[in-house]
Amino acid sequence: MSATTTTAPAKPRSLNIGRLLLEGRAFFALIAIIAVFSVLSPNYFTVGNLLIMSSQVAIYGILSVGMLLVILNGGIDLSVGSILALSGVVAGALMQGVEIDALGVILYPPVWAVVVLTLCVGATVGAVNGVLVAIFKVPPFVATLGVMYVARGVALLMTNGLTYNNLRGSEALGNTGFNWLGFYRIGGVPISVIVLAVVALAAGLMLARSAFGRWLYASGGNERAAELSGVPVKRVKITVYAVSGALAAVAGLVLASQLTSAGPTAGTTYELTAIAAVVIGGAALTGGRGNVRGTMLGAFVIGFLSAGLVIIGVSSYWQTVFTGAVIVLAVLMNSLQYGGGPRKG
Template sequence: MSDTTVTRPVKKSDFSIGRLLLEGRAFFALIAIIIVFSVLSPNYLTVGNLLIMSSHVAIYGILAIGMLLVILNGGIDLSVGSILALAGVSAGAMMQGIELQALGVILYPPVWAVVVLTCTLGALVGAVNGVLISVFKVPAFVATLGVMYVARGIALLMTNGLTYNNLSGRPELGNTGFDWLGFNRIAGVPISVIVLAVLAVLTGLMLSRSAFGRWLYASGGNERAAELSGVPTRRVKITVYTLSGILSAIAGLVLSSQLTSAGPTAGITYELTAIAAVVIGGAALTGGRGTIRGTMLGAFVIGFLSDGLVIIGVSSYWQTVFTGAVIVLAVLMNSLQYGRSGRKS
């Protein structure tokens, strides 16, 4: 009887308003951002502007999905921005035509082939990260930092530092470019937003309904215990970095399509934005805790905040300050949340 009287107050405190605000911080932050900028600018809360901002968020969101998988595994991926640039440059090079000097012909691959080849390239680079980390035991920070420089360097070498412009392709050869990915809409919704939604739903189902999702959470929470329980931790690690590379390549395709150009300097600091979206969404950097729903909310918080500051005419320097402050606040709240839960346990 005495045990029940002790545990009841603890259960009531678990459902306090403070905990609700702490765990739902990304959602409440997004609502606050929308309200504030709607008051400051009458053009902010319009359907057209929301769709435009969502198309901008799509790039961050796609990168953040891959980063979430890596962070759930207890790792980090600093190469996503460089993979994005390398993928965009590779797609741009193929759209310009592949010259076969020995045969004296120029091949213009169709858009679907460009997309497949670009995603394959992203998967290969991501797999390199996974192998370095899981097989050769290179720390994730060091391995992905090195791959970040290598990927960016290859992109610069491919273009000699220049940018591929006017990626319109050759319609008479069946290559019509991929600007449809950045500009076309289905039922008024940008295709990039639909791509983000589909990827988020598939990732959510994978994390909640598949054995791989359970393995991922287990290996991120305690890798040694998961390995002793029969979880193929090495395979899980390689898989999440490969998926991160594929998603980075997709983000590169979306960005190049929106700009109708591809440059080797694209995606600089995007890896930090992706990490910020995951952290704002409530994921623990130590691994094993986080949701796709929170990550998507985090991506929209960053995207809507950045676009809102642009709309009201705030200097780009202050935008950096505000974004950094939001990230620091999110990390602090994560420490409070998981530190408190750790002390309770």
């Protein structure tokens, strides 16, 4: 006689409103910001203004994607604002022409060469961060803090504290088109927003569907366990910091193109904005948890909030207070959501 077993039907999951609000905080915050400022200013929620705000948010968003990758790995990158400035200065210097003393001539690289060389500079500086953290075991906070000062100092030395202006280029010199990133549109959408969309989509696909994405989550969640499982932890660390530096260079190119100028003080405190966007988007600062979708929402929350405060005429001092309050609230909610975070080994 065979025994039969019965399985109790699974209980339907009850809707937890508190958890829903906690996990979707960035989305609900963005909706609330749009609703409030639309009431306070009729010009806020218009197609033209939304495109302008999105173009400004693009810089924060591109930086935030790189920061997300680093934070998922359990690190932090305080140098992205300085890398942004250094990259802009490098692009500005190249647009001014490279003097060859031996030949007595000045070479003006085409814009595509300026972009490629600038991206190489950003990726190289980011890779230095990665090597310091992965190979020499320097704490990420200390390593990137030092590189932050070095990158900013090099930018100041290159310009002697001045700013490169009028970076549009010249047809006669064959280097026109630098302002294409900042001013041109495709189908009414700013190029900078399209660049952000491409970066976010590529990062999202990489995290969701590639072996590297699985390695990144694994090493950020529990580095020791990931290493024992065969994950190339050091290579992952160096790569994410290099990608963060390259994306900071992209943001620097976009900003310099929008302003048609590049200076050594650009990007000051942008690293804090990028970290805030990642935290508001629900990523755990302890690593291993987070996604691109939330980070994009976090970047738009900060950008749309700042733009709204400007539109209704709030003092810049109060803008800082409001933005800081939002960040503190996001960190508190992050703590409620994740508690102590994943164990590091």
